[in-house]
Amino acid sequence: MMRTRFNGFALMHALSGLGVWALCFVVLYGGLTIGCQSAWAHRTLGPINAVSAGLLLAWAVHAGLLGVMLGRAWRRARHDGRLSRLDEPASLRADQQVASGKTSLSAEAQDTAFVRWLTVALHATAFIALVALAAPVLFLTPCV
């Protein structure tokens, strides 16, 4: 069994969903400002303003990306959850084993379970926050 790699990047991965939300926030705010300064502000694409359409498109890209990330995080967490249920609670004995290189997956699965859970929870809440951001784009006229 391959040993899982433990480092600060796992924490950064847990934050990546919120990073997508933040990026989407900046893109929507910046895109609105740029769109309103351009000729697009007075164009329409079917029933909606071109700026709104662009913003919705940008939002959809971020939502799709975050959806994929959430799905992957969820599957990994479920996979690890199954593994960790087979193991005993993490203990110093297990830690000593890992420190000395004589390890099984057990202690490491315990260690990662928390971060995996955190990743899913943060991705999910980021997705909810992202959905909330879309509402104004749908219902408000831009550039007013």
Place this chain on the structure above:
Amino acid sequence: MTDVLTVDARHQRLQQEWADPVGWRSLAAVNHTTIGKRFIVTALIFFLVGGLLAMLIRAQLASPNSAFLDHDLYNQIFTMHGTVMMFLFAIPMLEGYALYLLPKMLGSRDLAYPRLGAYAYWCYLFGGTILLLALAAGVAPDSGWFMYTPLSGATHSPGINADVWLIGVTFAEISAICAGVELMATILTMRAPGMSLDKMPLFAWYVLVTAAMILIGFPPLILGSILLELERALGWPFFEVARGGDPLLWQHLFWMFGHPEVYIIFLPAAGMVSSMVPVFSRHPIVGYRWIVGSIVLLAVLSFGLWVHHMFTVGIPHLAQSFFSVASMLVAIPTAIQFFSWIATLWQGRPKFSLPMLYLAGFFFVFIAGGLTGVMLALVPFNWQAHDTHFVVAHLHYVLVGGLVFPLLAGVYYWMPHVTGKMPSPRLGRYAFWLVFLGFNAAFLPMHLTGLVGMPRRIYTYPEGMGWDSLNLLSSVASFVMAAGFVLLILDVVMHAFVGRRAPRNPWGSGTLEWAMRTPAPSYNFASLPAVDDRDPLWHDPDWADKAATGRGALGAHTAGVRENLIVEVLSGRPRCVARMPGPSMLPFLAAMATGLFFVCLLFKWYAVALVGVVLAIAIFVRWAIVGGLRASQSFVRDVLGASLDTHHARRGAPGEWGVSLCLLADAALLAALFFGYVFLWLVAPAWPPPAWVEIAWLPTLAALSALGLVLALGAMGGSRLPRVPQAPGHEADQGKGQGDARETQQAVGQGTQQAVGQGTRQAVGQGTRHGTGRRFLLHWVCWVVALVSVMALARHAPAPEVHAYGAVTRVLYAYVLLHILVAALILGVTHWRAGNGFFAASQYGLDARIYAVWARYTAATGMLVVLAVVAMGVAA
């Protein structure tokens, strides 16, 4: 020597090893207990000053047409009240708590960078002193604590008042950044063995997230202060419309800091609540993971709220609604924490001790402030209440509720830890009721005065506006609240003399700070036993005895060496042993030199300011040289069955974390600068003026090539400068400082391994020495070319005094130049240390790894800046 020691003998030896010097030499103190207490006491003094200013404000507003203060003095007083409370009390007080408590809670002996902590304290003290001296001299800042332009510009504020704010606050913010780096690195790397992230005390999670927020949230204000000072001192226009700037840029930069600041203040206080509620509920916290998730969520969302302070400046409705949505979303993670605390109380068997009284005050006041916050997040209501006393009431409910009440609960909770004496329940209760009733009677009426139209920041008002009696009530009540604080301080001072002796762990807490003698010894723990629960003292009541009797990691004391354990970030497994620095005057001297620089800027003595810069650089270089370990100071320790070596031999050493975290703050500053660049491009008319845009291709290509080469060298491993030249006689140093028997055995073992590898290493060493020299040379060449090219680009840019485009472009290039110079400085120090036997022949030096991190960042951001300027030129 390692031998069987009694608990007291072990205590005496460690105390001697870790104690700070006394008398005037205490200026060299670096121990986190000392530094934390200094922060707390200094912040308390600033709080008293801020409180006194508040009393003057309330005395002035108690009646209409009051002539108690004139408008000039009133402007200084309310500006200084906000500035002192936000920058010199709230943040430093919380940092003080964190610096004092965190290593103890985490099962560590000290913070990751003790000397940086000392430097942070001196910067804070000197920065705050500048502001207070200005107040005493009658030249205090007077443009409001948010210093809006153009009011704070040179035209409308021609004196040095605004400069005092910009320089004093920036000086104090350096302190916050240093503390942020220190706290984050400590939490991530220095914990008791086995304390994985999910077993960390919640307070550590709160401080971890807060420290990250400081690193990202403070740089926009530091940048704003630099830009405004450049505009005031040199006439570079960033916020002046006539020359291509925009005053709203200041508001954006300020509130990018200002709103996260609210959560930077709230989160550690909430961490205290999360520490105390389980103790007084006698039940583990309910929803630990949900709280952790909600803290992180709150932190990220808080960076998407800043425009809700700017709803009335003319931003499109749709943009406002993005910020309005985020402002309402932030209530959710806050509510999660409240429900967790309520659930913990519900499931436990609460006992209503004195700290709980203050926590009850927190619940009531902060929830009220949070609800008015949701009201203000709604754009139509915000337009009505903006800049009225309703906002004053709201922010005080949030800050006093979210900070002061938890802080006071914390004072009573941790007081026995600091002094070893128990507080007086009676005086504490009297103080609580005076503060609680006084606060609510003072600020609740302000909602009403605000709703009937009383604006903020007015120094007096006419009769008959319907504000008279409400203002009088506020003023009288504020003096009642002040009496409560006086009583509380009296209680704190008196208990140290007449309080009864506190037993160990008087509240029955589960966290490790109570597993030691009180007052706390300088070394915290004689050894570091393993932790396998979130409430270690509840799970393992013998933990304290194990620690005191040396039955944990690092239990064998070595004379002359301060050791601390470094663990893996996620799992808490022992990773290596840090050799910690001792007392030093360098932090004090460095802060003095930094202060000299800032004071000279204030009085526009630029030549003398340069002396300050040179002095500061010299001290920092000295610090880097003497602070780094020699290879001969390596050792191997047996920790829980694993052999661990010293920190500088392992990747992920605290030094690397520190530089990376500094660069995180640095990147936030650059991002804010790019924001300003793009903002002016979008908002200011004819920006950049096409006639002034001309791309200098030759220096552009030269700069890109040189910086690209540094990046490429990094990718190939070259910039790590791994195999550094070895000084003659280095091997002779091996084994020095390894005093005890076990160490000697390990050294012998090492020696065997070294002997086995000696032939190979010599061959490799000979082969690589020339290669290493060439790499050093290559890096020097790259930096010189980059420096010359970027200087040429800066010279080619439009004059900065004429238009904001020229000014912003110059600042961008200055940023790159400064980083190149620092890269060269680090390379120089590394080169010097390499040539003077600091590194083992085959070892990746920590210095080289630190250099690599800085070099990559400098190269990448340098290329980004050059390309951004080219892109702007092409677009124009």
